[in-house]
Structure formats: structure tokens, C-alpha cells
Amino acid sequence: MTTTNQPATVGPNPDALGSRVKGFLGGIPTWILWFFVVIWTIPSLGLFINSFRTKDAMRNSGWWMFWQDSANGYGGLSLQNYSDVLGAEATGGLANGLLNSASIAIVSTIIPIAIAAFAAYAFAWIEFKGRDWLFIAVVALLAVPSQVALIPLLQMYSGGAHLTMPFIDKTLTIFPDLDLAGTIPAVWLTHTGFALPFAIFLIHNYVSGLPRDVFESARIDGADHFTIFWRLVVPLSVPVLATFTIFQFLWTWNDYLIALTMIGANRDAMPATVVVASLAGEFGLREHLLTAGAFIITVVPMIVFFSLQRFFVRGITAGSVKG
Amino acid sequence: MEKVIITIVGIVAAVGASAFVFIGVNKVFDLAPRRWSLFSSLIGGISSLIVFGLLWGNRLIDQPVTVTAVAVLIGTATGYALSRSSSPSIHLAIGMTAGVLLGGLVGITVKPEYFPAIEPVTLLLSVGVGLGLGAAIWVARGRRTGLARPLLLWGSLGWLFGAWLFPALGGGTRVEAVMAAVVLGVGFGAWVGSFPLPDHIMRRDIALESRKYIFLAPALGFILMTLVLPLIKTMYLSLLTGTPTKLTWTGLTNYADIATDPGIIDFSDWTDIFTSRLLWVGVVALLVGMVIARFSGRRLGQTAALNGGSLSAIAFGVILVGFAGFAVVRGTISNNLWWIFAVTIFSTGMGLAVAVLSDRSKGENVAKSMIFMPMAISFVGASIIWRFMYIARPPQKTQTGVMNFVWVKVGEWSNSSTATTVIVILLGLVLAGVLYIAWRGNRARMPAVAGGAVVVALPLLWLIYRFLGPGLGGFAVIEATGQTIGQPILFLQESPFNNFWMMVVLIWIQTGFAMVILSAAIKAVPTELIEASRIDGATESQVFWRITIPQVAPTIGVVVTTLIVTVLKVFDIPKVMTNGNFDTQVLANEMWQRAFTELDFGLGSAIAVVLFLAVLPIMWLNIRRMQKQRAAH
Numbered sequence: 026m027t028t029t030n031q032p033a034t035v036g037p038n039p040d041a042l043g044s045r046v047k048g049f050l051g052g053i054p055t056w057i058l059w060f061f062v063v064i065w066t067i068p069s070l071g072l073f074i075n076s077f078r079t080k081d082a083m084r085n086s087g088w089w090m091f092w093q094d095s096a097n098g099y100g101g102l103s104l105q106n107y108s109d110v111l112g113a114e115a116t117g118g119l120a121n122g123l124l125n126s127a128s129i130a131i132v133s134t135i136i137p138i139a140i141a142a143f144a145a146y147a148f149a150w151i152e153f154k155g156r157d158w159l160f161i162a163v164v165a166l167l168a169v170p171s172q173v174a175l176i177p178l179l180q181m182y183s184g185g186a187h188l189t190m191p192f193i194d195k196t197l198t199i200f201p202d203l204d205l206a207g208t209i210p211a212v213w214l215t216h217t218g219f220a221l222p223f224a225i226f227l228i229h230n231y232v233s234g235l236p237r238d239v240f241e242s243a244r245i246d247g248a249d250h251f252t253i254f255w256r257l258v259v260p261l262s263v264p265v266l267a268t269f270t271i272f273q274f275l276w277t278w279n280d281y282l283i284a285l286t287m288i289g290a291n292r293d294a295m296p297a298t299v300v301v302a303s304l305a306g307e308f309g310l311r312e313h314l315l316t317a318g319a320f321i322i323t324v325v326p327m328i329v330f331f332s333l334q335r336f337f338v339r340g341i342t343a344g345s346v347k348g
Numbered sequence: 349m350e351k352v353i354i355t356i357v358g359i360v361a362a363v364g365a366s367a368f369v370f371i372g373v374n375k376v377f378d379l380a381p382r383r384w385s386l387f388s389s390l391i392g393g394i395s396s397l398i399v400f401g402l403l404w405g406n407r408l409i410d411q412p413v414t415v416t417a418v419a420v421l422i423g424t425a426t427g428y429a430l431s432r433s434s435s436p437s438i439h440l441a442i443g444m445t446a447g448v449l450l451g452g453l454v455g456i457t458v459k460p461e462y463f464p465a466i467e468p469v470t471l472l473l474s475v476g477v478g479l480g481l482g483a484a485i486w487v488a489r490g491r492r493t494g495l496a497r498p499l500l501l502w503g504s505l506g507w508l509f510g511a512w513l514f515p516a517l518g519g520g521t522r523v524e525a526v527m528a529a530v531v532l533g534v535g536f537g538a539w540v541g542s543f544p545l546p547d548h549i550m551r552r553d554i555a556l557e558s559r560k561y562i563f564l565a566p567a568l569g570f571i572l573m574t575l576v577l578p579l580i581k582t583m584y585l586s587l588l589t590g591t592p593t594k595l596t597w598t599g600l601t602n603y604a605d606i607a608t609d610p611g612i613i614d615f616s617d618w619t620d621i622f623t624s625r626l627l628w629v630g631v632v633a634l635l636v637g638m639v640i641a642r643f644s645g646r647r648l649g650q651t652a653a654l655n656g657g658s659l660s661a662i663a664f665g666v667i668l669v670g671f672a673g674f675a676v677v678r679g680t681i682s683n684n685l686w687w688i689f690a691v692t693i694f695s696t697g698m699g700l701a702v703a704v705l706s707d708r709s710k711g712e713n714v715a716k717s718m719i720f721m722p723m724a725i726s727f728v729g730a731s732i733i734w735r736f737m738y739i740a741r742p743p744q745k746t747q748t749g750v751m752n753f754v755w756v757k758v759g760e761w762s763n764s765s766t767a768t769t770v771i772v773i774l775l776g777l778v779l780a781g782v783l784y785i786a787w788r789g790n791r792a793r794m795p796a797v798a799g800g801a802v803v804v805a806l807p808l809l810w811l812i813y814r815f816l817g818p819g820l821g822g823f824a825v826i827e828a829t830g831q832t833i834g835q836p837i838l839f840l841q842e843s844p845f846n847n848f849w850m851m852v853v854l855i856w857i858q859t860g861f862a863m864v865i866l867s868a869a870i871k872a873v874p875t876e877l878i879e880a881s882r883i884d885g886a887t888e889s890q891v892f893w894r895i896t897i898p899q900v901a902p903t904i905g906v907v908v909t910t911l912i913v914t915v916l917k918v919f920d921i922p923k924v925m926t927n928g929n930f931d932t933q934v935l936a937n938e939m940w941q942r943a944f945t946e947l948d949f950g951l952g953s954a955i956a957v958v959l960f961l962a963v964l965p966i967m968w969l970n971i972r973r974m975q976k977q978r979a980a981h
Contacts, residue, residue, distance in 0.1 A: 054704075054705040054708050054709045055705075055709040055710050055711075057701075057705055058702065058705040058706055058709045058715050059709075059711075059715060061698070061701075061702055061705075061715075061719060062715045062718045062719060065718055065719045065721075065722070065856065065859075066718055067737075067750060068733045068734060068736075068737050068750075068856065069721070069722075069725075069733055071733070071736055071737065071750060072732070072733045072736055075736060083748065084748070085745075085746065085748070086746060086748060087746065087747065087748045087749075087750070087753055088736075088748075089750075121351060124351055124352060124355045125355070127355065128355045128358055128359055131359050132358075132359050132362045132363060135363050136362065136363065136366050139366065139367070139370065140366075140370075140566045140567050140570065141567060143370075143562075143563040143564075143566070143567070144563060144564050144566070144567035144568070146563060147559075147560050147563035147564050148564075151559065151560045151563070153560050157978065159568075161971055161974055161975070163567075163568075163571060164970070164974060165967050165970060165971050166571065166575050166576075167970065168913050168963045168966050168967045168970060169575060169579065169960065169963065169967070170913070170916060170917045170936070170956075170959050170960065170963060171917070172917065172919075172936055172939050172940070172955075172956045172959055173578070173579050173582050173956045173957070173959065173960045174574060174575055174578035174579060174582065175578075175940075175943070175944075175956070176578075176581075176582060176585060176943050176949050176952055176953055176956070177577070177578035177581035177582055177585070178574060178578050179944075180581075180592075180949075181573075181578075186573070186577070190513070195513050195517070197406060198405050198406045198407075200573065201405045209358065210362070213362060214570075214574065215574060217570055217574070218570040218571060218573060218574025218575055219574060219575070221567050221570055221571050222571065222575075225567060249378070249555065249556060249559070250556070250559040250560075250563070251374045251378065251559065254563075275724055278726070279725070279726030279727065279728070279729075280726075281726065281727060281728050281919075281920045281923075281924075282919050282920065282940075286940070286944060298726050298728045298729075301728060301729070301732070302728045302920075302923070302924050305728075305731070305732055305735070305924050306927075315732060316732075316736070318732075319728075319729050319732040319733060322726060322728065322729050323725050323726070323729040323733075326724040326725060326726065327721065327724055327725070329724070330721065330723075330724035331717070331721075334717055334720075337723075337724070338720075338864050341723075341861060341864055341865065342864060342865055342868045
């Protein structure tokens with residue numbers, strides 16, 4: 026017989042209910058978190074889907090109705106917007122803008138990284154008078170908004186920088202008039218300068234933490250600073266150099282303010298962000314191109330971000346977490 | 349295709365040139381210990397190149413190419429000659445000869461408009477002051493070296509000022525120019541020649557000691573040229589007025605203009621705050637928070653307890669009261685403060701929430717990278733993404749923006765009795781569940797759970813009330829027919845809350861930033877600490893408020909200061925979304941428009957200086973924090 030003598034429980038017993046409630050409560054964090062994630066993803070998802078839809082479809086129905094576009098007679102999903110926005114005629118050349126962006130981002134990443142690595146090494150491992158004071162002064166500049174430098178920099182690029190000496194009233198040119206305003210080198214120089222405080226700070230944090238013995242034994246072996254830097258510091262600092270590279274690449278690729286100021290109206294030299302933002306200025310006329318344009322300027326940083334997220338996160342936290 | 353090649357060539361040239369200069373300089377100084385002659389020649393040539401390059405760049409000499417080439421040759425030869433002899437008198441002779449040659453070269457080729465009109469008194473005085481300074485420095489340094497060298501250097505500098513810088517240029521003759529240049533050259537040449545030939549130890553020291561300058565020079569040079577000097581120049585420009593080519597001194601006029609501009613801050617409607625629903629709801633939320641704090645505090649034997657329930661109600665109240673204030677006091681400054689208020693509170697709060705939630709959830713890493721992802725997107729891209737979210741179309745048409753679609757849909761539901769019934773029943777069920785949690789929490793003596801549940805219950809009650817009573821969402825009633833139609837919100841045009849909808853974009857971006865940093869800080873809280881407090885009987889909520897929060901508090905401070913700087917600099921979002929129209933101007937965009945659209949460099953600079961002053965306290969905090977960290981090491 027398989028009958029049991031135990032009485033069947035009628036209704037849930039209080040303890041079981043308690044643990045079930047607890048289990049449900051324990052799941053709440055996950056639910057709320059994923060709710061956040063959905064909210065956070067919707068905006069980009071909408072842009073992504075819209076970028077494949079026709080102008081009519083976008084005007085007359087929400088992106089969440091994309092699967093009915095053909096049925097509604099708006100024309101199906103295609104890559105038309107992308108080919109239109111990249112083509113020179115429609116937009117003044119987003120393809121051109123992408124090349125400029127690449128040029129700006131690559132040069133403005135490599136040059137500051139080299140300059141900052143040398144300076145960070147000097148701040149960390151060469152003793153000299155006033156070192157701490159100088160380092161703090163450099164890093165304090167991290168918080169200075171770039172706006173405070175834009176006007177004089179633009180003046181310098183368009184007419185050189187001149188120092189009029191007080192009381193003597195003679196003017197000395199310290200930066201020649203190279204007519205850089207409206208050209209990509211002006212953006213390179215600006216980005217390089219603006220990047221240095223953060224770069225020095227970030228790399229110094231890492232390099233100063235390298236073990237002292239390594240340097241001392243190398244110096245006993247007769248290595249000079251340049252050799253130590255090249256043979257020891259650079260190979261040991263690859264993680265932080267990678268972090269800064271990614272950071273600076275994203276920063277310069279995404280920059281709008283500096284490029285807009287320094288390039289001005291020179292269409293040939295405009296990076297993609299400026300081209301797309303100018304498309305946005307005529308909202309309504311070519312909004313179907315705007316979606317594709319915005320997605321194109323977004324996709325490069327996204328690829329970099331998702332493939333190298335580890336380094337990016339490290340860069341953000343290194344600068345901020347105490348200790 | 350052509351463009352691709354130009355781009356690649358540009359990149360290679362820029363990177364290659366920088367690398368060449370930098371490695372080149374290092375290699376030159378590597379030569380010092382072993383190949384002194386080569387080193388000395390190179391230094392001679394390079395020094396001449398720098399001096400004559402400066403003359404060339406200032407357009408002071410005729411035929412600059414030839415002259416500079418000849419000067420470099422002379423310099424190289426001098427350097428070589430100096431390295432081949434160790435006799436002090438020969439050194440002196442070589443230095444002075446080079447000085448005569450180079451000085452003569454300058455004197456012969458300097459453009460007539462720069463001929464100095466030498467005044468003997470000025471010249472004598474100047475050289476005298478120079479010699480005096482040299483002697484004073486020699487004494488101050490403890491008279492270690494001979495007196496001749498400082499006298500030569502400072503006397504020559506005195507001559508430079510007396511013969512070239514003080515007198516009026518263009519009034520003199522060629523003879524005067526040659527004399528002024530040759531004497532200067534001889535003075536400096538003699539100074540160079542007065543140095544003895546360095547021995548092996550000194551050569552090694554030169555190679556070693558020069559390195560810090562070489563390593564630091566490019567970085568400090570760039571920082572000086574692109575940050576420090578421009579900052580000083582901006583401060584100077586802010587005292588000028590006029591067109592970019594013709595600026596005149598007007599003192600503090602620009603700052604007075606900023607202060608008196610009615611667009612900058614406007615208190616005229618501030619009494620509206622008393623009729624603002626936001627304010628009163630906020631005050632109620634504050635009161636509720638205080639009541640919960642008092643109740644849960646009494647259970648623990650304290651005056652008041654801060655926990656999830658009381659704190660979220662109080663925070664909610666503070667936000668509402670703040671928004672009510674910013675909504676009635678308008679203007680650029682008010683907008684900026686509103687941005688700082690909203691973005692720091694929401695980004696930090698939500699970042700902290702997500703960091704805590706993800707610490708105890710499934711799929712932590714995926715969720716975190718999705719929320720962090722907007723950090724990688726440009727502000728331009730993010731602004732465009734959100735413009736599509738905010739699209740508003742005429743009431744008769746379907747809404748294509750997510751926000752208005754939802755808003756109008758809610759309006760439809762609250763006007764349909766079936767939908768209202770369904771929604772009210774659903775909300776009622778959730779409300780019942782929440783109240784049940786509150787009851788259980790109360791019985792289990794977990795005031796935080798109870799309080800939190802009560803706080804969640806209040807907005808649910810409000811929602812039920814809105815659906816049953818006045819209705820919710822975007823709809824309008826047409827008087828004539830009594831029909832309702834959907835009424836979208838013009839998110840970017842309707843002032844003052846269009847400001848908030850733009851802040852949402854930055855909050856969307858920066859929450860990920862706050863989350864990543866706070867998440868790292870939470871994970872860094874020592875587990876022993878948490879376990880020990882659990883063993884002592886602390887509840888989950890007590891662990892959070894008494895252990896975790898105090899441990900991550902310094903990091904929260906870092907996040908807040910970083911966010912404030914980011915918000916003050918925000919330019920792209922207002923520029924792309926409204927360009928400062930519809931009452932949404934902020935300082936950074938105002939600065940750009942004044943300076944680069946209206947070409948009013950004076951006013952633009954003044955606004956930039958205001959921005960700079962706003963970040964000064966944060967700079968000070970950062971410096972303090974860094975000094976503390978250095979002291980701790």
C-alpha cells in the first residue's frame with residue numbers, strides 16, 4: 026500500500042510561505058536590474074532599427090513597428106540610408122568625415138601617449154627639486170574646462186602666438202603663424218595638450234607602483250634612463266598604455282567641441298561628429314540619413330568598447346577609486 | 349581614394365616626425381660620455397639652429413635660409429673646435445671668434461626696420477645692472493666658481509636688453525646694428541668658451557642629468573602652450589571688448605554685462621513656487637520620510653534612523669523641491685545649477701543602485717556593460733538618439749517617439765473604462781503585495797523593509813487615484829464634442845522642463861560611469877568587515893547603511909566632483925538638441941556662441957573665466973585629496 030498516514034497539509038504552512046516570499050524578494054534585485062538594462066538599451070535600439078527603415082516608415086510609425094513596414098507599404102528594411110549618408114553628394118561626405126575622424130583620433134592618441142609616458146616616468150623615477158609640486162600642478166589641470174583655452178588657441182593657430190614684453194613694448198613670436206586654423210593639425214595639437222594631464226596622471230599611477238628593485242638593478246648594470254624606459258618601463262606598462270590608448274581614442278573620436286572650434290567651416294577637414302551634428306541642425310529634412318549617420322559614428326566606439334571593455338573600465342576606475 | 353592616401357601620409361608624417369625629434373634628442377645626449385666631439389658639434393649646430401630659427405620665425409633677418417644654414421655651420425664648427433682642445437685660453441678664443449662671426453652675421457642681415465637706435469646711457473645702465481646682478485648671484489651662490497663667468501653671462505644679458513630691447517627699433521644705422529650684435533655675440537661666446545673641457549665623470553653626468561629635462565620638456569611645453577598660457581590669455585581677453593582684430597581695454601565691463609544680463613538669472617517669477625504642485629508633493633515626501641525615520645528610529649532606540657525607506661522619501665522630496673525652485677527661477681546660471689543638481693543626484697543615485705543590485709544579481713557583467721555602454725558613445729550621437737526618443741507629432745497622428753507614444757497611450761488607457769479597470773486591478777494587486785511586505789517587515793522588526801514598502805506604496809496609491817479620478821497621460825478633451833484626443837509633450841520645446849529632458853541624456857550616459865566606479869568600491873569593502881557585522885547580528889540593511897556606505901563614501905565624493913566638472917563643461921548636448929533655444933542655455937554653450945558665432949572674444953572669454961572659477965573649488969579638493977594620498981604612501 027502506498028497510503029500515508031500523514032495528514033495532507035491544507036494550505037501552505039507559514040514557514041514555506043515565508044521562504045517563498047523570501048525567494049521572491051531575493052529575486053527582486055535581478056528584476057529591477059534588468060528593468061534598468063531594458064530602459065537603458067531602448068534608445069540605442071530604436072536608433073539602430075530606424076537606421077534601416079525608409080523615410081516614410083520612420084515618419085509614420087514607431088521603430089517598434091518595423092516588422093510591418095512592408096505590409097504598410099513603406100518599403101522594407103535596407104542599407105539605403107547608409108549608402109546615402111556615406112555618399113558625398115547627400116551629406117557633404119560622411120565617408121570623408123570618417124577618414125578625418127580616423128586621422129584625428131589616431132594621431133591624437135599616439136603622440137600624447139609617448140609624451141606622457143616619458144613625463145610620467147620622469148615624475149615617478151627621476152629625483153629632482155620641486156618634483157611633487159610640479160606633478161600636482163600638472164594634475165590639477167585635469168579639472169580645467171577646455172573652454173578656457175579655446176579662444177587663445179584659435180588665435181594662435183590663425184595668427185601665431187606673440188608675447189609682448191611688458192615695459193619694453195617689443196613683441197616676440199613664440200609660435201609662428203602657420204595658418205593652422207581650419208586644419209587637422211590644429212586639432213592634433215589641441216588634443217595632445219588637453220590629454221596630457223590625464224595621461225600623465227594615469228600612467229604615473231601605474232609606473233610609480235613598479236618595484237623599485239627592477240630599476241636599481243638595471244642602474245647598477247649601467248643602464249641609463251632612456252634604456253630603462255625603453256627596455257623596462259614600456260614593456261611593464263603595457264596594460265596602462267592600452268588603457269590610455271582606448272580612452273584617448275574614444276575621447277578624440279567622440280570629440281565635438283574642439284573639432285568644431287578649430288576646423289570651423291572647412292568641410293574637407295570636418296570629422297564625422299561635426300558632419301553628423303550639422304545634419305542634425307536641419308532636423309526633419311533628412312532625418313532618415315541622421316539615423317544612419319548617428320549609428321555610424323556610434324558603432325566604432327561601441328566595437329572598441331565591447332572588445333576592450335576591461336581596459337576602459339580600468340582607466341575610469343584608476344583615476345577615481347581611493348588608494 | 350586619394351583622400352585615404354593623404355590621411356595615411358598625414359598620420360605617418362605626424363607620428364614619425366614626433367618620434368624622430370624625441371628619439372633623436374635622446375640619442376644625441378647618449379653620445380656625450382663616449383663621443384664628446386660629435387656631441388659637442390651637434391649641440392653647437394642645434395643651438396645655432398634654435399637661435400636663428402627664432403630670429404627667422406620673428407622675421408628679423410633677410411635671406412633667413414642661407415643665414416640659418418651658415419649659422420648652423422659656424423655653430424657646429426665651434427662645438428667641434430671646443431671639444432678638441434683643453435686649454436682655457438684657446439677655448440676662450442674659439443668662443444669669442446664664434447661670437448664675432450655669428451654676431452656679425454646677425455648684424456649684417458638684420459632688416460633695417462630693426463636697427464637699434466642705441467642710447468649710451470640706457471646701454472651703460474643696463475649692462476651695469478646686468479653685471480651687478482651677476483655679482484649678486486655669485487655672492488648668493490657662495491662664491492664657488494670664478495666671478496668671471498656670471499659677470500660675462502649677466503653682462504651680456506644686460507647688453508641684450510640695453511642694445512636691442514629697450515631702445516626704439518628702426519631708428520639706428522647698420523653700423524649700430526653690427527656693433528650691438530657683435531658685442532653681444534662676443535660676450536656670450538666668451539661665456540661659452542669659459543667652460544673647461546668636461547672630463548669623463550662630467551660627460552656622464554651631462555648625459556644623465558639632461559634626461560629629466562628631455563623627458564619632461566615635451567609634456568610641460570605642450571601643457572604650457574595649450575593650457576596654461578591660453579588660460580592666462582583668456583583672463584586677459586576677458587577684460588577687452590571689440591572685434592577679434594581690434595580689441596580694446598574696457599576693464600570689467602564684460603563681467604558687468606554678464607551680471608546684468610536678464611538671461612543669466614531671472615528671479616521675477618519666483619512667487620510661482622507656492623502654486624507649484626512639485627513643491628507641495630516634495631514637502632509631503634520630506635515629511636513622510638521624516639516620519640518613517642522617526643518610527644524606525646524609535647524601534648532601534650534612536651531619534652531617527654536613515655534607511656532605505658526614510659532616505660528614499662527624503663531624497664525624492666529634495667529632488668522635487670529642488671526642481672520646483674529651478675523651474676521658477678530661470679536663466680543660464682539657474683539652468684547650469686539645475687544640470688549639476690539633477691545629473692549628480694540621478695547619476696550617482698542610480699549608479700549606486702545598479703552597483704548594489706548587480707552585486708547580488710544574475711548576469712551581473714552583461715547588465716553592467718549594457719548600462720555602461722552609453723559612456724562609449726559621443727555626446728553628439730547620444731543627443732541624436734534621444735531626439736528620436738522625444739519626437740512629438742501632431743495629436744491626430746501616431747506618435748513615433750517612444751516617450752510620447754507611451755505618454756499618449758497612457759492617456760488613452762485612462763480614458764477607456766476597460767483599460768482603467770484592468771490597470772487599477774493590476775496596480776491594486778501590486779499594492780496589496782507591497783503592503784503585505786510592509787506588514788511582514790514590521791512583524792519581523794525590519795523597519796527598513798517596512799519603510800521601503802510604504803514608500804513604494806505611496807506612488808502606487810497616487811497612480812490608482814489618477815486613473816480613477818482625473819486621468820493620466822497625454823490627452824486633451826475637445827470642448828465641442830466631448831471627445832478626447834492624444835496630446836503629446838513637446839519635450840524639447842516646453843520650458844522649463846525641456847531642460848530636464850536634456851539632462852536625461854547626460855544621466856543616461858553618466859550613470860554607467862558612477863556605477864563602474866562605485867561597483868569597484870563596493871567590491872573593495874573588506875569581506876571580513878561585513879562577515880563580522882553579520883555575526884554580530886546586523887541585518888542586510890544595517891550592513892548596507894552602517895558598513896558599505898561609510899566605506900564607499902569617499903568614492904561617492906570623487907564621483908560627485910567628477911560629475912560636476914563634466915556637467916559644467918557640457919556643450920554638445922544643448923548645442924545639438926536645442927542650441928540653447930527655448931530657455932535651455934547653459935554657460936558652456938553661451939560661451940561658444942558669444943565667442944565663435946558672434947565673434948565677441950571679450951565676452952566669450954569672460955564666460956569661460958566664470959566656468960573656470962566654478963571648477964576652482966573642485967581643483968582645490970582634488971589637490972587636497974592627492975596630497976593626502978601621497979602622504980599615505
